[in-house]
Amino acid sequence: MPDDRPRAIADFGRALLVKEGLIPNDFRIKHKNGTEHTFEGVGSNLLDNPSVSGFVMNVRDITERKRMEEALRESEQRYRELSIIDDLTQLYNSRYFHVQLKSEIGRSNRYEHPLTLLLLDLDDFKAFNDAYGHVEGDQVLSRLGQVMKRCLRETDSAYRYGGEEFTIILPMTPNKEGATIAERIRVEFKKETFSHVPGQDIHVTVSIGLAQYKTQEEMKAFVHRADQFMYQGKRDGKDRVCCEP
Numbered sequence: 635m636p637d638d639r640p641r642a643i644a645d646f647g648r649a650l651l652v653k654e655g656l657i658p659n660d661f662r663i664k665h666k667n668g669t670e671h672t673f674e675g676v677g678s679n680l681l682d683n684p685s686v687s688g689f690v691m692n693v694r695d696i697t698e699r700k701r702m703e704e705a706l707r708e709s710e711q712r713y714r715e716l717s718i719i720d721d722l723t724q725l726y727n728s729r730y731f732h733v734q735l736k737s738e739i740g741r742s743n744r745y746e747h748p749l750t751l752l753l754l755d756l757d758d759f760k761a762f763n764d765a766y767g768h769v770e771g772d773q774v775l776s777r778l779g780q781v782m783k784r785c786l787r788e789t790d791s792a793y794r795y796g797g798e799e800f801t802i803i804l805p806m807t808p809n810k811e812g813a814t815i816a817e818r819i820r821v822e823f824k825k826e827t828f829s830h831v832p833g834q835d836i837h838v839t840v841s842i843g844l845a846q847y848k849t850q851e852e853m854k855a856f857v858h859r860a861d862q863f864m865y866q867g868k869r870d871g872k873d874r875v876c877c878e879p
Contacts, residue, residue, distance in 0.1 A: 660696070671697045720794040722772055723779030731793040731801055735853055738805050742847050749847040750812030752802040753860040754778075754819070757839045757872040759798040766830050774828060774838050781823045785815060801860075809846040809877060816842045816875040824873065841867040844877035 664670050675693045718730035726734070735751070742749040756762075756774065763771040775798065782792045782802065795801045802819075804812050820840055827835040843864025847856055867876035 671695055672700045720779075723776055723794045723800075725779045725782070725800070726791060726793040728793060728795050728801075731795065731803075732853075734791060734793075735803055735857070738803055739847060739851075739853055739856070741805070743849060746849070747806045748808040750804040750807040750809060751845050751847070751856060751860045752804065752812065752816050752819075753795070753843045753845075753857070753864045754782075754800040754802070754840050755842075755864055755868070756798040757841055757868070759838070762836075762838060766828075766836075770828065770830060777826050777828075778823055778840065781826065782819055785819045785822055787815075790815070801857075809844070812844050812846065813875055813877055816844055816877075820873065820875055839873035841872050842875045843867060844875060846878070 660672060660674050662670055662672050672695070673693050674696045718726055720727045738749055741747065756778065759771065759774070762774065775794075778800065779792070779794070782800065786792060786802065789805050790807075791803050793801045793803075802815075804815060807815075820842055823840055824837055827837060829835055841864055843860045843862065843866070845856060845860035845863060863876045863878075867874045870876065
């Protein structure tokens with residue numbers, strides 16, 4: 635990566651043309667051995683002094699400070715990610731779901747854009763855990779998270795809502811388009827195999843409820859409608875997408 639030497643020289647040159655008092659400037663300089671250092675320069679313009687045609691510049695090496703600042707930013711970013719990401723599925727968690735859904739509801743009310751919510755639940759997951767153990771159950775949860783990510787668009791977001799329940803927010807998405815996405819997830823996940831006995835492939839299915847936001851509807855009521863459609867799918871035989879006609 636090139637250093638900031640040309641930019642620093644140009645900045646200093648421009649500083650000679652104006653009367654600005656103290657002139658701060660940070661710049662990176664690459665040493666001949668290949669290492670890069672960051673310097674902080676603070677100049678005092680002396681153009682008011684007729685005997686001086688320039689300015690006094692105090693420079694100090696702030697490389698270590700910059701490294702510490704960058705490490706702190708990375709640490710803070712990682713902490714934020716950990717606080718909103720479910721470790722097992724690598725999807726967003728329920729805390730972040732409520733924050734984002736509130737934001738999308740506000741956007742939908744302001745601009746009258748369609749907003750669709752999916753609520754997914756693994757079918758007979760307790761029986762699967764009882765038969766094959768929680769380690770294998772975690773594999774199912776993780777794999778569903780991967781399938782969801784593959785099937786979604788960049789504007790969509792997926793969350794582990796709790797246990798074996800998941801939610802997906804589909805901004806600017808009408809009911810019919812949301813149903814197409816939900817069906818794609820259902821079909822793709824059903825193709826996944828979980829082999830516990832040689833020669834025997836186990837398949838797990840998912841039931842999905844879909845609700846489209848109604849203007850000025852409360853968030854709790856919106857989520858409840860998607861939840862009710864999901865349970866209707868369970869009652870109707872599982873492994874299906876259920877929504878308003």
